[in-house]
Amino acid sequence: MFWELFRKYRAIFISVLIFFICDAAVVTYNYLNSSKLEASAVSINLSGRQRMLSQRTTKVLLSLQEDARTGASQEADLKELALVVDLFDTTLKGFRDGAMVTGGDGKPVFLVRVETDNAHQIVKNAYEIWNPYLEKLQPLLKGSRFSSEELVGAVSYARANNLKLLGLMNDLTTDLEQSASQRAKWLQIVQIVFLVVVIMNVLYTVFKSIRDLMEGDRALTKARKETEEILGTVKEGLFLLDREYKIGSQYSESLKDVLRREVAPETPFLPILEAMVSKEVYESATDYIELLFGDRVKEALITSLNPLSQVEVRGKEGDSSHYLSFNFNRVLEGGKIAHLLVTVQDVTELVQLGAQLEAAKGLSRVEVEVLLKMLNTDASVLRQFLDNVGKGLAQINERLRSEDDSEQARLHLLNHIMRIVHGIKGEAAALGVELFEDYAHGFEKELVGMREKGEVRGEDMVRITVLLDGFYERLASITNIAEKMAGASGGDSDAKFLKAFTDGAQGLVARIAGDEQKEATVVFDVDDIARLPRRVANELNSVAIQLLRNAVKHGIETPAEREAQGKEANGEIFVECKETGRDQYEFTVRDDGRGISVNRIRETLVQKGLFTKEEADALSVDEVMMQLFEPGFSTAEEADRDAGHGVGLDVVAEKVMQLRGYLTLNSKAKAFTEFKIHFSY
Amino acid sequence: MADITEQEIQVFVGAVNRYFEQMTGEKAKIQASFLAEGEILPPIYDFTGLINVGGQYQGCIYFSASKILLMRLLLALHEPRQNDLHMLDAVGEIANTLAGNAREYFGEAMTISVPITFQGASDLLKSAVRKRPYIIMIKWKQYEASVIVDVVRK
Numbered sequence: 149m150f151w152e153l154f155r156k157y158r159a160i161f162i163s164v165l166i167f168f169i170c171d172a173a174v175v176t177y178n179y180l181n182s183s184k185l186e187a188s189a190v191s192i193n194l195s196g197r198q199r200m201l202s203q204r205t206t207k208v209l210l211s212l213q214e215d216a217r218t219g220a221s222q223e224a225d226l227k228e229l230a231l232v233v234d235l236f237d238t239t240l241k242g243f244r245d246g247a248m249v250t251g252g253d254g255k256p257v258f259l260v261r262v263e264t265d266n267a268h269q270i271v272k273n274a275y276e277i278w279n280p281y282l283e284k285l286q287p288l289l290k291g292s293r294f295s296s297e298e299l300v301g302a303v304s305y306a307r308a309n310n311l312k313l314l315g316l317m318n319d320l321t322t323d324l325e326q327s328a329s330q331r332a333k334w335l336q337i338v339q340i341v342f343l344v345v346v347i348m349n350v351l352y353t354v355f356k357s358i359r360d361l362m363e364g365d366r367a368l369t370k371a372r373k374e375t376e377e378i379l380g381t382v383k384e385g386l387f388l389l390d391r392e393y394k395i396g397s398q399y400s401e402s403l404k405d406v407l408r409r410e411v412a413p414e415t416p417f418l419p420i421l422e423a424m425v426s427k428e429v430y431e432s433a434t435d436y437i438e439l440l441f442g443d444r445v446k447e448a449l450i451t452s453l454n455p456l457s458q459v460e461v462r463g464k465e466g467d468s469s470h471y472l473s474f475n476f477n478r479v480l481e482g483g484k485i486a487h488l489l490v491t492v493q494d495v496t497e498l499v500q501l502g503a504q505l506e507a508a509k510g511l512s513r514v515e516v517e518v519l520l521k522m523l524n525t526d527a528s529v530l531r532q533f534l535d536n537v538g539k540g541l542a543q544i545n546e547r548l549r550s551e552d553d554s555e556q557a558r559l560h561l562l563n564h565i566m567r568i569v570h571g572i573k574g575e576a577a578a579l580g581v582e583l584f585e586d587y588a589h590g591f592e593k594e595l596v597g598m599r600e601k602g603e604v605r606g607e608d609m610v611r612i613t614v615l616l617d618g619f620y621e622r623l624a625s626i627t628n629i630a631e632k633m634a635g636a637s638g639g640d641s642d643a644k645f646l647k648a649f650t651d652g653a654q655g656l657v658a659r660i661a662g663d664e665q666k667e668a669t670v671v672f673d674v675d676d677i678a679r680l681p682r683r684v685a686n687e688l689n690s691v692a693i694q695l696l697r698n699a700v701k702h703g704i705e706t707p708a709e710r711e712a713q714g715k716e717a718n719g720e721i722f723v724e725c726k727e728t729g730r731d732q733y734e735f736t737v738r739d740d741g742r743g744i745s746v747n748r749i750r751e752t753l754v755q756k757g758l759f760t761k762e763e764a765d766a767l768s769v770d771e772v773m774m775q776l777f778e779p780g781f782s783t784a785e786e787a788d789r790d791a792g793h794g795v796g797l798d799v800v801a802e803k804v805m806q807l808r809g810y811l812t813l814n815s816k817a818k819a820f821t822e823f824k825i826h827f828s829y
Numbered sequence: 830m831a832d833i834t835e836q837e838i839q840v841f842v843g844a845v846n847r848y849f850e851q852m853t854g855e856k857a858k859i860q861a862s863f864l865a866e867g868e869i870l871p872p873i874y875d876f877t878g879l880i881n882v883g884g885q886y887q888g889c890i891y892f893s894a895s896k897i898l899l900m901r902l903l904l905a906l907h908e909p910r911q912n913d914l915h916m917l918d919a920v921g922e923i924a925n926t927l928a929g930n931a932r933e934y935f936g937e938a939m940t941i942s943v944p945i946t947f948q949g950a951s952d953l954l955k956s957a958v959r960k961r962p963y964i965i966m967i968k969w970k971q972y973e974a975s976v977i978v979d980v981v982r983k
Binding site: 457502546549551553605607610612613614616618620621624 | 832835839842858859867884932941943965966968983
């Protein structure tokens, strides 16, 4: 505190200090000098007396001579002589050595020794006269028994030296007066210097203070002007809130625009807030402001509790609502919370932009892709696909509600979900909705990962739910587009459906063949498929997708292998749908690839630990083939998006069951594999 | 509308599970997890504790439990009084734990209301922000409770 004051008013402090130092020095000097002046006065006085004493001595001697001549009594003159001589002698000693002498008033006084060389010389010269004089006076000082010769001798010496002694005492007086005068002059000079210093010091302090005050005023005016400029220009609403929740006297011009309300200094803030926000927000906000004014809670800890960080605000009558963001910061004075600095921003545009951005994000690549597909695809195929996906997801969600959390039940649940997801993936692939296919593939991979761990934890269930929700989101956005585009797609027709079916299948085969570095083409004879209800046709489409995927992945050999076996490098897959009787149909998928190797399936069953070698060897060919339709079976060494997860043929089996049909499987090593589905509707 | 992540959902579920483990020494586990979709509605038990969230998020999270679970919980907490008020206090405390964990995890990004508790159904639950709120079924001992996460990222 003191240091703060000292730093601020340093010039004044130093000035006052200089004044005191000068004052003390002059007072001390004055005191010392006045003592000396007093001593000088004594010396001057006594040197004057010496002149008088020299004359009186002579006078007394002459008087004694006259007494001797007339025969009068000499007693009074002798007494006076003794007194005068003693006084002169002790005083002269005092001038020489400094001593206590009898003062002018008869009281003892200290006579200081003379200081100047001249005075010393005068005193010395005086002694040269006085000493013989005193010697001649000695007989007279002893009383009345002195001879007339002794008196004549003394009188003669006095007559001869009286004027000299008087002259010396005069000189001494003059010298002492000069010394005293010199000292007085010095005192005057010192006092004048002090006066000048003090005046300069005062002038300096006054000028400096005035200059500082003027500078302070200028800075204050500038600061006020800048504050006014800031408050007048800033777009945010800025104001100080006092402990009585009143708006301070200074606030930004835009405050009333941001709040969309009139504001005056000292206006209570809470009624303004209450009129703008809901009751709950208002109550939370008052709690929050109260907390901010309290000293107990750190500001940073409660920032997240600010209910007004982005708040929807009611407009006045006729105005629409908007969004405001209030930020509160403590303003400390002397370590105590004095005010809250409140910053208010209108964030309506920001919020609207956010919403627009979200809407724009909605039109993602997937949707654009679907849009393009729809222009070339039978709308019913897409609708059916989306419908199937919706049903599949609903089935998954229904299954997820299962309360059976045993390990076996959860693994079973996982397999079921995988079949559904795999089915969706296949259909998405056939339609060429790659990003949709990718999502299903990612979902499937997650499920495989869980299955491989051997246990499905509660957290995994949450993970599946999140993935499911993501699927729902994609479905919703695509459905939305599909519905909007339904009118523009030009409706569906059998020809369009067939084209979609064959194009989808051909495209899928071409893609997988490309991935596998194989060559394959599909030959279709599926016109009868158009006669089927679309629901059935779509189910067949799903089956075809899985079987075509398997045919390329597992059946068709690489061109080199095929050529080595004397086959065409290009593999062929034949897809046929034939009406075999009244509402009786056969749906066939046949490839001219390597056929199914029973031994390879046996090896896989042993490798996967599903059977011991003995058990696997003991299985009949039919029993081995049946294993292909079990969930989780796959002969692929590595899983990718087309095979390896052991989901595929179990999906086919499930679809066949839904069609209430049956499936036959024929295969010959190095020649062909044929799946035939027999069904009626 | 951006979505909350699995990790963020696990923050809420983890908070409830830890509460049971720390207070009673016995873990709660996730029994099932699914979406409130179509006819599948969020299960509301006898007592519910709810927190509303704001900031960069919007919506609410609530914990709903049956009377019998709460009676058993109060017993485990050595609370001899088991009236409705105490049960409301118990769900309130769990909701508070949810809030505390959320505050720690999300920091300033999420503003969190003071927990609200109620008995039975409430209008407070009607303003769902998600199309499909997450429902996580919790099992503690043999009793069921639910954590419903109805939150979106703004």
